[in-house]
Amino acid sequence: MKIIKLLLVNIYGLAGNPAQAVKILLKDIEKTIDNQYKIVNVGTTGSARKLIGTMLNAKVVKNEITAHAIGTLSIVPDARTIIEIGGQDSKIIIIEDGIVTDYAMNTLCAAGTGSFLSSQAKRLELDIEEFSEMACSSDNPTKIAARCTVFAESDLVHKAQIGHKKEDIVAGLCRAVVHNYLNNVGKGKSIKNPVVFQGGVSKNKGVVREFERELNTKVYVDENGHIMGAIGVAILAKQQKDEIDFSFDITDIEFETKGIECDKCANNCEIICVYKDKILVDAWGNKCDRGRAKVK
Secondary structure, three states: OEEEOOEEEEOOOHHHOHHHHHHHHHHHHHHHHOOOEEEOOEEEEOOOHHHHHHHHOOOEEOOHHHHHHHHHHHHOOOOOEEEEEOOOOEEEEEEEOOEEEEEEEEOOOOOOOHHHHHHHHHHOOOOHHHHHHHHOOOOOOOOOOOOOHHHHHHHHHHHHHOOOOHHHHHHHHHHHHHHHHHHOOOOOOOOOOOEEEEOHHHHOHHHHHHHHHHHOOOEEOOOOHHHHHHHHHHHHHHOOOOOOOOOHHHHHOOEEEEEEEOOOOOOOOEEEEEEEOOEEEEEEOOOOHHHOOOOO
């Protein structure tokens, strides 16, 4: 029997219900691999990593910074700057001699993320592939105020109404995303070559072009850049020596998450409790032992 040593699960709030998304994913994987493989280790990363790690009995549960850095260095060993823009957030990771020395994240505003570009593409009646190609056809990007999603949408409508070409508006949106990123997430960071761009937005050729213009350097985009975090955590899972007890049967199990506020001290921590068929199996969020939930 062939052994597959890892299962990649990179969850970023897929479909607004990561638990259900993972169940769908597992059903697809089970159909694909049949009985040829045995899954002996699991790693999770992303914003729902703890929840999905509990569901899958994951051996490795790592934050996105670590996962993206390890994944990137496995492909571009001399990488020094990682630019990542996903659907909901963005981040920058600075690397020196293969070690993460600095990073920053933006999770407070959707401006400059994939969801922002997707919503503007719909407003312009373009699919995201058309959006990408059209951006590269413009040599005169329209100036768009994109520091805030609301202002950007208002400015976009105004520019369209006064006659700006669609391709110039699209190119302007790509440029605005880059400026927003560099002035916020990348502010004060020393961006050095090689620069690697990843996340879903790295598939947008218009944004890649604007990063290269602003940084005056070649920006490397890997074909698997949108799942680089999953690749990184998979590498960590593969390094684990002990096997886990993995089963596809969780697709028929009910998982429920509840948030409770602990009142046992002044911290008033929000404790996240995960129930498996109504039995508490994991909990986190407590800052002291008084808020620790008892897990069977």
